[in-house]
Amino acid sequence: MTTYSAPIRDMQFVLHDVLDISNQDLPGYGDLDRDFTQAVLEAAGKLASEVLAPLNAVGDREGCTLENGVVHTPRGFLEAFEQMREGGWTALDCDPEYGGQGMPYVIGLAAGEMFSASNMAFTMYQGLTHGAYSAIHAHGTEQQKATYLPKMVSCEWTGTMNLTEPHAGTDLGLLRTRAEPQQDGSYLITGQKIFISAGDHDMSQNVIHLVLAKAPGGGEGTKGISLFIVPKFLVDEDGSLGDRNAVSVGNLEEKMGIHGNATCVMNYDGAKGWLLGELHKGMRAMFTMMNEARIGVGLQGYSVAEAAYQNAVAYARDRLQGRAVTGDANPAGPADPLIVHPDIRRNLMDQKSFLEGARALAFWGAHLIDRAVLAEDKEAHDLVSLLTPVIKGFLTDKGFETAVQAQQVFGGHGYIEEQGMSQFVRDARIAMIYEGANGVQALDLVGRKLAAEGGKPVMAFFELVKAEIKAHEGDAALKAGFCEPLKAASKDLQSAAMFFMEQGMKNPNAALAGSYDFMHLFGHVALGLMWTRMAAAAKAALDGGTEDPAFHETKLATGRYYMARQLPMTAAHLARIRSGAEPVMALDAGRF
Amino acid sequence: MTTYSAPIRDMQFVLHDVLDISNQDLPGYGDLDRDFTQAVLEAAGKLASEVLAPLNAVGDREGCTLENGVVHTPRGFLEAFEQMREGGWTALDCDPEYGGQGMPYVIGLAAGEMFSASNMAFTMYQGLTHGAYSAIHAHGTEQQKATYLPKMVSCEWTGTMNLTEPHAGTDLGLLRTRAEPQQDGSYLITGQKIFISAGDHDMSQNVIHLVLAKAPGGGEGTKGISLFIVPKFLVDEDGSLGDRNAVSVGNLEEKMGIHGNATCVMNYDGAKGWLLGELHKGMRAMFTMMNEARIGVGLQGYSVAEAAYQNAVAYARDRLQGRAVTGDANPAGPADPLIVHPDIRRNLMDQKSFLEGARALAFWGAHLIDRAVLAEDKEAHDLVSLLTPVIKGFLTDKGFETAVQAQQVFGGHGYIEEQGMSQFVRDARIAMIYEGANGVQALDLVGRKLAAEGGKPVMAFFELVKAEIKAHEGDAALKAGFCEPLKAASKDLQSAAMFFMEQGMKNPNAALAGSYDFMHLFGHVALGLMWTRMAAAAKAALDGGTEDPAFHETKLATGRYYMARQLPMTAAHLARIRSGAEPVMALDAGRF
Incomplete structure (x- = not known):
């Protein structure tokens, strides 16, 4: 029932009138003139509005299913994922050395806003892959990069992040998953991970799990943690898929929202894994990904709210109820549209003024990351590290609040699932929780970033x-x-x-x-x-x-x-x- | 997974230490000493904790079903409803002339808090009946009262309120349901009503619908509206059930929450109805019920949040994660409980301080209604009329926010349906919408009550x-x-x-x-x-x-x-x- 229209004019305004991206002295930025970004955004917006948005409610209603150990995604997801791949959208801001298009992160983020807004649960399959890609790109050996990255750039193989265990969420020092070193340099991974988004599904040939585990000799708490690459199917020397690894889906969680994404309990029963980065330095490897991952979640928070807002505006213009106190606005009709009422305006202006500010902040954050990465600008890196918990925590809290406000415009109709407004609220809720609950973001800001x-x-x-x-x-x-x-x-x-x-x-x-x-x-x-x-x-x-x-x-x-x-x-x-x-x-x- | 414990000590504090109810010069208040109210609250609390709370998740999971025109409530609801009836809880603050126990409204509200907290969707079947009972009690003829009230006091027959139509929510002047006068003084009611809570179900022998409709000669807008009694089964002279009336369930809505309550599309196809109160004065009849109904919804808002809060406190005490910054609180364990962390405290104190204030305000409002009704105190009536939109709007907004905060304490576990925290949030959401969306409450407060x-x-x-x-x-x-x-x-x-x-x-x-x-x-x-x-x-x-x-x-x-x-x-x-x-x-x- 809901629709989504890409806010390209607003995005162009932020990219060019505010950030002036085509005049920044950064590799890859020189190509980003108005016409070019207009073309990219329009193409991404078309995919979002025409392909992903219509599947949003389908994903919510059908959810994922687990049958004989195999996860099935909702009807239409597979075809849409192929379209996303074929359009090169999974490769947009990836390294050309591995098949990427080499665009700056700020462009990847802008496209990501549209994908998340139109179908958050779907877009997570790509988003998680991008996170795992970044981790391997930053910390992998040349061989690891050559083995995994080309397939992950194209999303033929997708990726996951495995941190949480039943008794260990924020406090990763408590985790129990073990890594036993083998003669050949590999490890055997044993333990259970929970809340693994996109943990398994039928849209890719392989799933590359990044798993935090404790290898012997690392000491207590987070100090003993290392990061491992654990593919669902082992990869042979020639790059072809080999044996099934000893990793399986124990269960799919029934959640409040993002039903279209498979949130898995993953069981590792002596699964073969390879160290990513340094031994016992797994937390550090995770942290280098965190700014990007957390800004990505902040993006989800306001993106879903943007979609909710658009539908609230349409409803407020269309639904006739009551009369304007300053005189009939629609004298020929039985009543005036909702949008004439000051309290509806107050509600919509709260939403609109937050959303446009949020977009500017997220794009600025992405631009700072580009500056930090492409120009090795330490000040930009430090500034975006400071802003990251704010972008994650504030934008997701306010994004959820905004989705609730959008739902409120619909009155009783907003509470009926068929209208689709409930889904926006239920989906937006998770962004306040995962990738570090917002209380943890506040702690990171005040306890670490401020000083x-x-x-x-x-x-x-x-x-x-x-x-x-x-x-x-x-x-x-x-x-x-x-x-x-x-x-x-x-x-x-x-x-x-x-x-x-x-x-x-x-x-x-x-x-x-x-x-x-x-x-x-x-x-x-x-x-x-x-x-x-x-x-x-x-x-x-x-x-x-x-x-x-x-x-x-x-x-x-x-x-x-x-x-x-x-x-x-x-x-x-x-x-x-x-x-x-x-x-x-x-x-x-x-x-x- | 969730539990509920009746906050009797806090309730007694408000009733006796703050409102000093047993020393108020009001009919029926003299009996309300500490021991008496303790006994009543304990018995109600026992029903809430032991019978209703365990059915809360069942109701959410199973929902209601419509088969061949008949609505089935979730497993266990019927037996629980019988226990509620047999305990006399449906009759608590009803008129003894019709089988009620004649207790003041403030006691009914206190019991209602526990029932709504433990199972909001279930309690609505009784709550809606109470609203319809009050309308008939205030506006019915002696014969109408004798015919309907005794069965409604016992909830052998339940009641509904039929206001909304697909194109007419807040703006009831737009409604299209027609009432055609008949020779025998009855009317034939034709039209469609939506969002009818407890519209039909298998827990009562009859459903007494109160329906707003337009009878000829009343003029345009809300002026032409009258209120009608439309029973599901016609009642014979001797009080036994006669023919099925021409009213049927068109559909059950799939909603964000309160799944255990049947939200019906009701079709009236020339159904026999009888005028309740004066012709063309239906809105006035509705308004006399409104303070009570809206305070009841304000009650739901904070009650559900109270249940959510209790579970958040239990989780915060139990879940070990991280260490207190001021020194280990649980040195023998692998980590400290969540409740040591200042930001968790901030969250819990926000909840607790709101909830206890909300209870005092709701109880005070109920006491003012008692004063207005039992002592015909006009100042009390005017004051509670002023406070009603605040109680409804503020307590439901903050109640929802509180439920969201309680869910947040659980981190990722709060997002999983099995934990039950999502249900509190989804259920609490409707209280901001129905019985006049909160924007309408604000309009009522500023546009009407203030002046x-x-x-x-x-x-x-x-x-x-x-x-x-x-x-x-x-x-x-x-x-x-x-x-x-x-x-x-x-x-x-x-x-x-x-x-x-x-x-x-x-x-x-x-x-x-x-x-x-x-x-x-x-x-x-x-x-x-x-x-x-x-x-x-x-x-x-x-x-x-x-x-x-x-x-x-x-x-x-x-x-x-x-x-x-x-x-x-x-x-x-x-x-x-x-x-x-x-x-x-x-x-x-x-x-x-």
């Missing part, structure tokens, strides 16, 4: 905010509508950071008790910065006599809404943070 | 807040922790009301654009008032040498958390409201 490099990255962020405000000092409209609210919000963020520092020594719980609020406070300031940049770009376009003034005026009005109506949350978060650890920790555990 | 009676009810509310603050002036601890934050929050609410009044004449959209924030702002002030009252009661108990100091100290600490960490939201809502209608209404409908 990293002696606080240089966070100071650099504040400098960016300051410079942005300074740049528009002479512009009265930008100053009142954007710079001043951004300044106030940024001051709240600085005060919160200061509070943590002051408390830090005497009360380590103060920062932890305020971490979740800090993540949201940071998120609002980051979106405030994005909106100020977008407003400046829109203003420049209008001043320059753009051919599409309506687009840029809309952009300015949407930004003003964010600054006036969403940014005031920073004060509430600061007040919560300043109340310190005492109210949070006052009760004994038995008193709850 | 009702020349603003006297809202002034009375502010006076109550003022008096509460004044009463504790001499108490330093209450003053700092409760009275001062309450004063600041109340000032924000007054400023918001003032802003609406100033804008009212020149810009009617300003109040409507701020209505949703106003509802939440009001909700926080109301919970702040509740917490100040609870804190004063806890303090008095401690000063008086209570035998259970831990309970009262916990109450104080929980209240301090609410005041310090949740109440600061009022400033953010005020800032949003003060930005006015311009940012909300800036875009043309085509620009979204």
